[in-house]
Amino acid sequence: MTETPLTRNINPEKGPTDLAAYEANGGYQAVRNSIGQADPKSVLETISDANLRGRGGAGFPTGMKWSFVPAPSDTGHRYLVANADEMEPGTFKDRLLMEFDPHQLVEGMILSAYTISADVGYIFIRHEYHTAIQRLREAIQQAEDRNYLGNNIQGSQFSFKLHVHVSAGRYICGEETALLNSLEGKRAIPRAKPPFPQVSGLWGRPTIVNNVETLCNIPHIITNGADWFKSLGIGKDAGTKLYGVSGRVNNPGCWELPIGTTGREIVEQHAGGMMKGYSLRGFLPGGASTDFLIEEHLDLPMDYESIQQAGSRMGTGTMIILDDKTCPVGMVANLEKFFARESCGFCTPCREGLPWVKEILDTIEAGNGQPGDIETLERQAKFIGGLGNTHCAHAPGAIEPLTSGLKYFRDDFEAHIKDQKCRYSQEAVR
Amino acid sequence: MNVANNNLISALSEGEIAEIEAEITHLPDRKSAAIDALKIVQRHRGWISDESLASIAQLLGVANAELDAIATFYNLIYRQPVGDEVILCCDSVSCWIMNGDNICNAVKARLNIDYGETTPDNKYTLLPVTCLGACDHAPVLMVGDTLHSDLTTDKVDEIFK
Numbered sequence: 085m086t087e088t089p090l091t092r093n094i095n096p097e098k099g100p101t102d103l104a105a106y107e108a109n110g111g112y113q114a115v116r117n118s119i120g121q122a123d124p125k126s127v128l129e130t131i132s133d134a135n136l137r138g139r140g141g142a143g144f145p146t147g148m149k150w151s152f153v154p155a156p157s158d159t160g161h162r163y164l165v166a167n168a169d170e171m172e173p174g175t176f177k178d179r180l181l182m183e184f185d186p187h188q189l190v191e192g193m194i195l196s197a198y199t200i201s202a203d204v205g206y207i208f209i210r211h212e213y214h215t216a217i218q219r220l221r222e223a224i225q226q227a228e229d230r231n232y233l234g235n236n237i238q239g240s241q242f243s244f245k246l247h248v249h250v251s252a253g254r255y256i257c258g259e260e261t262a263l264l265n266s267l268e269g270k271r272a273i274p275r276a277k278p279p280f281p282q283v284s285g286l287w288g289r290p291t292i293v294n295n296v297e298t299l300c301n302i303p304h305i306i307t308n309g310a311d312w313f314k315s316l317g318i319g320k321d322a323g324t325k326l327y328g329v330s331g332r333v334n335n336p337g338c339w340e341l342p343i344g345t346t347g348r349e350i351v352e353q354h355a356g357g358m359m360k361g362y363s364l365r366g367f368l369p370g371g372a373s374t375d376f377l378i379e380e381h382l383d384l385p386m387d388y389e390s391i392q393q394a395g396s397r398m399g400t401g402t403m404i405i406l407d408d409k410t411c412p413v414g415m416v417a418n419l420e421k422f423f424a425r426e427s428c429g430f431c432t433p434c435r436e437g438l439p440w441v442k443e444i445l446d447t448i449e450a451g452n453g454q455p456g457d458i459e460t461l462e463r464q465a466k467f468i469g470g471l472g473n474t475h476c477a478h479a480p481g482a483i484e485p486l487t488s489g490l491k492y493f494r495d496d497f498e499a500h501i502k503d504q505k506c507r508y509s510q511e512a513v514r
Numbered sequence: 515m516n517v518a519n520n521n522l523i524s525a526l527s528e529g530e531i532a533e534i535e536a537e538i539t540h541l542p543d544r545k546s547a548a549i550d551a552l553k554i555v556q557r558h559r560g561w562i563s564d565e566s567l568a569s570i571a572q573l574l575g576v577a578n579a580e581l582d583a584i585a586t587f588y589n590l591i592y593r594q595p596v597g598d599e600v601i602l603c604c605d606s607v608s609c610w611i612m613n614g615d616n617i618c619n620a621v622k623a624r625l626n627i628d629y630g631e632t633t634p635d636n637k638y639t640l641l642p643v644t645c646l647g648a649c650d651h652a653p654v655l656m657v658g659d660t661l662h663s664d665l666t667t668d669k670v671d672e673i674f675k
Contacts, residue, residue: 161542170647171645171647172645173606173608173644173649174606174607175649176647179647204540210647212602212643212661213647245540251588252549252552252588252590252591253589254587254588266549268546269549270548270584272587272588287542287546328649330608330612330649331608331611331612332612336649336650337650338650372607402649404607404649405611407611415610418605418606418610419607421605422606422607426644428587
């Protein structure tokens with residue numbers, strides 16, 4: 085039986101895990117044992133040794149990220165922010181963690197804040213997650229009542245206040261520096277880096293932003309140790325991962341599995357394989373901003389390195405399946421419509437280039453594509469997605485499904501232009 | 515705060531002002547509460563009118579134009595009146611694959627409105643939205659605070675009957 089630390093308390097049919105159930109299953113034990121007792125430096129060492137990598141999409145080593153926070157040298161605030169702005173199309177994992185085990189995130193944040201000496205925390209959550217917002221607020225109140233949060237936690241010198249900030253929309257808020265601007269009450273426009281948030285983040289103070297799933301791992305690593313955590317993964321990466329599958333499969337869903345589980349096992353065993361009458365044509369491994377991969381890549385372990393070597397990114401680990409009866413041109417057009425709409429508009433290549441790409445794709449899909457359109461798309465991809473052409477990763481991410489779509493499904497793009505129509509008659513099939 | 519003319523602020527209710535001030539207590543300055551304040555007033559009034567905007571701007575000590583730049587950036591701050599409930603119809607990729615276009619079109623046909631429009635009885639406003647994070651139950655949409663999943667056109671009829 086594989087260990088599933090992140091979801092062991094989660095049973096959606098039973099409803100959310102309350103404080104009593106959470107504590108009965110070892111919850112807040114790490115807070116009681118560590119706060120005021122463990123040396124934050126040794127906790128940081130444990131997290132670094134555990135090889136935990138960010139679960140929000142970029143996969144940056146968490147311990148290393150934390151190590152860039154300077155030692156406290158004044159009495160000003162230091163911040164910890166949970167990125168709960170889950171809005172990457174095709175991603176539905178953090179919702180599960182927050183709705184059904186909200187105390188796990190709260191405990192993860194307390195321990196993380198202790199490690200980096202943060203005194204104020206925010207959970208930046210998207211507006212539409214009403215249930216999660218309510219349950220997190222209740223959990224925070226309960227944790228305050230037990231002195232797991234607040235002043236002098238468990239009798240120590242450490243104090244930590246935690247707030248929920250409900251966002252007002254826009255995908256770009258998930259970009260960590262845009263998120264910080266939004267928390268400051270500004271337009272969510274990404275900042276130029278450096279300085280990095282660890283040094284100058286929220287209101288110019290040292291700040292760490294971590295994904296929800298990343299933070300939920302912290303209590304378990306502290307309780308069970310780095311070696312235990314490393315033993316959970318199958319390949320080079322450590323821990324478990326919430327993997328998901330959406331699209332035309334028999335059992336779409338989200339499962340906690342050893343990190344490094346193959347795409348094939350996820351799709352065929354956990355997601356129950358493709359629906360009758362459909363076969364797998366390709367997939368986005370971890371959300372809208374990851375490159376397409378195809379059937380042959382299903383045998384790769386879903387870990388950071390393997391998927392990167394195949395030319396994509398594991399991203400959020402929630403796969404979106406392209407089946408053989410869905411038009412790849414239409415799918416890429418849908419993705420680029422999303423990215424064009426969600427550009428914050430600050431950098432010209434992203435603001436002007438993405439709507440242009442979307443227009444061309446819509447034209448091709450509608451059967452009005454012209455010779456040279458594919459070349460225009462390729463040229464645009466270079467300008468929009470080129471490293472350093474824009475402030476943040478929105479534009480490069482937007483271009484990933486476009487360039488890989490053109491690579492793997494080029495015949496479809498060409499046929500649309502040559503035949504002046506889309507051969508996937510959506511109405512007939514659906 | 516030194517304000518020459520408090521008339522604008524008095525357009526906000528005491529309750530709204532109290533909620534906004536409560537947010538400000540855990541922020542380093544007043545203007546950082548801009549988005550919270552817009553959301554609070556919108557929760558009370560349904561949308562942000564020019565008058566509301568000017569009142570909030572004065573309360574926070576920022577220029578109207580600066581606050582409007584913030585308000586118009588966020589898709590869930592409404593600068594036009596909306597119906598009693600806003601329908602957020604997912605048009606992102608997982609729903610699209612599962613026939614989401616048909617669902618959004620069925621809503622439009624059922625209510626006889628397009629994106630950005632409100633029904634004549636002022637009950638519903640329809641807007642497209644980015645992935646609602648329920649892709650294993652695609653296609654989905656939200657009506658007010660309620661998520662509806664695994665949708666078919668029949669279910670749409672049921673929701674809006």
